[in-house]
Amino acid sequence: MRVGRRVLSGVVVAAVVALGAVAGCGGKSSSDEVVLVTHSSFVVSDGVRREFEESSGKKLTILQTGDAGEALTRALLTAGNPEGDVFFGVDSNLLSRALDGDLFEPYEPAGLEHVDVRYALDPEHRVTPIDHGEVCLNYDRAWFEDRGIAPPEFLEQLTEPRYRGLLVAQNPATSSPGLAFMLATIALFGEEGWKGFWADLRRNDVLVTSGWEEAYNARFSGSSSGGGDRPIVVSYATSPPAEVIFRKPRPTEAPTAVLTDSCFRQIEFAGVLRGTSNEQGAEELIDFMLTRRFQEDVPLSMFVFPVDSEAELPPEFSKYAVVPESPLELPPEEIEANRERWVDQWTDTVVR
Amino acid sequence: MGGPVDRHRRPLKGGAWRALTYGVPLTFFGLFFLYPLTAIVERGLTGAGDSPIEVLTDPLTRDVVWFTVWQATVSTALTVLVALPGAYVFARYEFRGKSLVRAGVTVPFVLPTVVVGSAFLSLLGEGGPLAGLGLDQSLTAILLAHVFFNYAVVVLVVGGLWAHLDPRQEDAARVLGAGRWQTFRSVTLPALRPAIAAAAAIVFLFTFTSFGVILILGGPRYSTLEVEIYRQTAQFLNLPQAAALSIVQLVAVVAMLLVAGRAQGRRTEALRLRPTTETARRPRAARERAVVGLNLAVMAVLLGVPLGVLVERSFDTATGYGLGFYRALSELRSTSTIFVPPVEAIANSLVFAAIATVIALVIGGLAAFAFAGPGRGSGHVGRLDTLLLLPLGVSAVMIGFGFLITFDEPPFDLRSSPALIPIAHALVAAPFVARVMIPVLRSIDQRLRDAAALLGASPARVWREVDLPIVFRALLVAAGFAFAISLGEFGATIFIARPDYPTLPVVIFRLIGQPGPLSFGAAMAASVILMALTAAAILAIGRFRAADLGEF
Numbered sequence: 008m009r010v011g012r013r014v015l016s017g018v019v020v021a022a023v024v025a026l027g028a029v030a031g032c033g034g035k036s037s038s039d040e041v042v043l044v045t046h047s048s049f050v051v052s053d054g055v056r057r058e059f060e061e062s063s064g065k066k067l068t069i070l071q072t073g074d075a076g077e078a079l080t081r082a083l084l085t086a087g088n089p090e091g092d093v094f095f096g097v098d099s100n101l102l103s104r105a106l107d108g109d110l111f112e113p114y115e116p117a118g119l120e121h122v123d124v125r126y127a128l129d130p131e132h133r134v135t136p137i138d139h140g141e142v143c144l145n146y147d148r149a150w151f152e153d154r155g156i157a158p159p160e161f162l163e164q165l166t167e168p169r170y171r172g173l174l175v176a177q178n179p180a181t182s183s184p185g186l187a188f189m190l191a192t193i194a195l196f197g198e199e200g201w202k203g204f205w206a207d208l209r210r211n212d213v214l215v216t217s218g219w220e221e222a223y224n225a226r227f228s229g230s231s232s233g234g235g236d237r238p239i240v241v242s243y244a245t246s247p248p249a250e251v252i253f254r255k256p257r258p259t260e261a262p263t264a265v266l267t268d269s270c271f272r273q274i275e276f277a278g279v280l281r282g283t284s285n286e287q288g289a290e291e292l293i294d295f296m297l298t299r300r301f302q303e304d305v306p307l308s309m310f311v312f313p314v315d316s317e318a319e320l321p322p323e324f325s326k327y328a329v330v331p332e333s334p335l336e337l338p339p340e341e342i343e344a345n346r347e348r349w350v351d352q353w354t355d356t357v358v359r
Numbered sequence: 360m361g362g363p364v365d366r367h368r369r370p371l372k373g374g375a376w377r378a379l380t381y382g383v384p385l386t387f388f389g390l391f392f393l394y395p396l397t398a399i400v401e402r403g404l405t406g407a408g409d410s411p412i413e414v415l416t417d418p419l420t421r422d423v424v425w426f427t428v429w430q431a432t433v434s435t436a437l438t439v440l441v442a443l444p445g446a447y448v449f450a451r452y453e454f455r456g457k458s459l460v461r462a463g464v465t466v467p468f469v470l471p472t473v474v475v476g477s478a479f480l481s482l483l484g485e486g487g488p489l490a491g492l493g494l495d496q497s498l499t500a501i502l503l504a505h506v507f508f509n510y511a512v513v514v515l516v517v518g519g520l521w522a523h524l525d526p527r528q529e530d531a532a533r534v535l536g537a538g539r540w541q542t543f544r545s546v547t548l549p550a551l552r553p554a555i556a557a558a559a560a561i562v563f564l565f566t567f568t569s570f571g572v573i574l575i576l577g578g579p580r581y582s583t584l585e586v587e588i589y590r591q592t593a594q595f596l597n598l599p600q601a602a603a604l605s606i607v608q609l610v611a612v613v614a615m616l617l618v619a620g621r622a623q624g625r626r627t628e629a630l631r632l633r634p635t636t637e638t639a640r641r642p643r644a645a646r647e648r649a650v651v652g653l654n655l656a657v658m659a660v661l662l663g664v665p666l667g668v669l670v671e672r673s674f675d676t677a678t679g680y681g682l683g684f685y686r687a688l689s690e691l692r693s694t695s696t697i698f699v700p701p702v703e704a705i706a707n708s709l710v711f712a713a714i715a716t717v718i719a720l721v722i723g724g725l726a727a728f729a730f731a732g733p734g735r736g737s738g739h740v741g742r743l744d745t746l747l748l749l750p751l752g753v754s755a756v757m758i759g760f761g762f763l764i765t766f767d768e769p770p771f772d773l774r775s776s777p778a779l780i781p782i783a784h785a786l787v788a789a790p791f792v793a794r795v796m797i798p799v800l801r802s803i804d805q806r807l808r809d810a811a812a813l814l815g816a817s818p819a820r821v822w823r824e825v826d827l828p829i830v831f832r833a834l835l836v837a838a839g840f841a842f843a844i845s846l847g848e849f850g851a852t853i854f855i856a857r858p859d860y861p862t863l864p865v866v867i868f869r870l871i872g873q874p875g876p877l878s879f880g881a882a883m884a885a886s887v888i889l890m891a892l893t894a895a896a897i898l899a900i901g902r903f904r905a906a907d908l909g910e911f
Contacts (some may be wrong), residue, residue: 048872070775076593084763090774104596178579180590205632217574220871224879225480237485251624253877255677
């Protein structure tokens with residue numbers, strides 16, 4: 008029994024210690040800490056984060072809770088008893104769901120006057136627009152130059168024989184840029200025409216991957232990481248500057264370009280989580296996210312555009328990125344009402 | 360003490376011992392598995408949203424269930440077929456660099472699927488060197504990747520027992536005139552059967568819940584239940600349907616485990632186990648050398664080539680081969696909050712893995728003992744032990760959501776507590792530990808224990824003197840696996856989401872989601888570091904010798 012008792016007491020002690028440790032670092036914040044709940048693509052520069060902490064006197068903790076969809080599902084499950092104080096990362100495609108789920112407390116931040124009204128989709132101010140990004144077709148400039156073929160200028164051209172087998176897109180059922188691109192075709196061709204367009208794309212040998220990573224890194228010829236052989240890919244308006252910034256040595260010209268006609272706009276919002284234990288800190292954080300300092304940090308950390316129209320873009324962006332002037336858009340309620348049906352129809356058209 | 364000793368139903372001595380072996384694992388799995396799972400399924404079924412019936416009656420769901428079961432069955436059969444000869448080679452032969460090869464074989468098991476997926480894609484995809492095979496976005500690619508990931512499971516679980524089988528029994532059969540095949544079928548195979556069943560069940564569950572491999576290598580045409588559950592939760596935010604699909608998944612897994620329990624046989628014969636030093640030797644005859652060489656070649660092609668691609672790409676910078684991506688790992692830190700220096704991620708990974716291994720060994724070891732310890736080799740529990748594997752066959756996403764709504768009140772608001780990370784890892788690793796140990800425990804001759812008990816030894820003492828020396832090797836295999844599972848675990852770690860303690864897989868994931876070739880290259884470099892770390896850990900664990908426990 009000697010060994011048995013020692014093991015037993017060891018287990019008991021370990022359990023008590025573990026529970027004690029666990030209870031000591033629970034999720035809720037105190038008044039000198041603000042917890043930002045967000046998705047796994049959220050990035051902020053160290054300096055900017057420190058600036059918030061110094062000016063507000065509160066520690067900023069960032070909880071990343073999965074991709075955009077997972078993070079929102081998680082927030083909806085814990086609505087009213089949230090894991091933090093502010094949620095960032097509801098995009099316009101999922102906005103209706105978040106508002107229906109009664110996730111946020113209304114708050115009208117101070118910096119809203121600098122924000123273009125096109126981005127403020129919620130008149131009740133439950134969410135505040137923070138950035139926007141566009142999903143666009145990118146193409147490999149060298150590929151087209153080497154072959155003396157003109158790159159496509161309009162979406163419709165992709166079904167032409169000369170662009171056969173050149174496009175790689177993502178499955179809207181498993182990828183958010185894939186979903187955005189499908190929505191782009193619906194916005195452009197309407198309920199009547201979009202399926203026909205995709206049927207033609209299928210005949211023109213479109214390649215569909217499950218996620219952005221495989222499409223861009225492994226299938227696209229314009230990214231230096233993979234060595235794929237398709238010169239047109241569904242990616243972002245900001246991918247060309249990324250191809251410049253993250254190459255060593257930096258090229259003088261962006262190796263890829265955007266087909267501006269194909270861009271679909273996604274706006275990302277933040278809101279004060281209902282049930283927060285630190286409402287004041289949450290509001291200060293939302294205010295901070297609209298300050299010029301934060302807005303000007305957004306392009307190079309998350310590769311999206313600021314909503315503050317006066318925020319200055321970094322030189323890499325003004326030089327290599329195109330801000331689409333009139334991108335394709337759909338109202339969030341319409342997306343919410345039809346998303347599943349559209350994805351099913353897309354699957355029927357393109358996969359089965 | 361005293362009283363008659365019934366061989367099958369010996370009264371247990373020491374209530375504390377019984378409480379320990381049953382109570383601790385039951386509490387652990389009940390608290391961290393059944394409770395959150397029930398809670399989330401209930402919330403899903405009663406909450407707002409589409410009717411769960413809709414998804415169940417959808418003919419597409421039937422196709423998905425069929426494909427999930429079918430691909431898992433084929434993947435399992437293939438893995439066992441390909442890896443069983445490998446297990447034989449490791450068990451029966453000594454060759455130079457054996458422990459290194461063994462560690463290398465384990466490496467694929469821990470790698471994140473995104474990374475392996477990209478290695479396979481660069482080989483099989485359009486423009487890749489093997490594009491001519493036409494395996495891009497094919498079922499074959501899925502199956503190959505499943506074999507790649509799970510080869511180690513069969514080699515280590517089956518090989519662990521095989522190494523202790525007394526070769527003289529086979530020799531005896533041969534002397535009596537049996538052919539090689541007949542000897543294998545009638546002597547070796549029956550002895551190995553429980554271990555093969557255990558390994559096959561584990562591989563089945565891993566491939567049954569396959570997610571990343573299906574998405575990346577299969578493309579949009581293939582979908583498993585796990586993929587559908589992810590889609591319903593993350594894309595459509597449709598919890599009722601996700602809950603319904605989880606129930607389907609659960610029912611299928613329980614049915615499979617019960618079938619496996621039956622196939623495993625009611626009672627395992629006690630085996631004559633020998634130290635590995637007596638069973639393995641250098642290959643002598645040309646045939647033996649050919650067998651060893653052929654298996655090493657299979658490992659080199661199947662496992663070595665994709666791993667080699669990853670290593671190559673981690674050095675292949677825009678300016679030629681160099682350490683640029685490894686340096687980038689540290690440099691990216693200066694630009695953003697999200698990245699931590701690689702040393703820190705390595706330290707986090709090692710600490711979590713060490714804690715998870717201890718928890719898994721305690722919980723899994725006690726569970727194994729409850730099911731297969733003295734006097735428990737027979738009867739109804741003998742078949743239920745397969746159910747221990749249940750956590751491996753249930754959607755990690757759903758368990759994660761379950762945690763969210765069950766541990767959400769102070770003082771047990773554990774939702775974002777770092778303590779949950781090793782617990783989540785142990786949830787996967789503990790069943791593994793139990794399954795690795797049960798076949799070995801069952802093979803211990805009960806008469807040895809009875810003799811010790813008759814001589815006055817307490818149950819704990821019996822365990823210490825009889826069982827422990829024999830199971831020590833299995834315990835090492837189990838510890839190695841638990842450690843590897845934790846090192847490579849990604850889903851739960853990212854779900855628990857403490858940005859302050861990223862593990863290596865989390866760093867890899869963050870890098871691969873960033874735009875630009877530099878971050879992609881850095882992700883490859885981080886993967887190579889993870890590979891090296893795993894190999895080193897497996898080598899180190901293999902060096903433990905049960906010096907004071909007799910040479911086993």
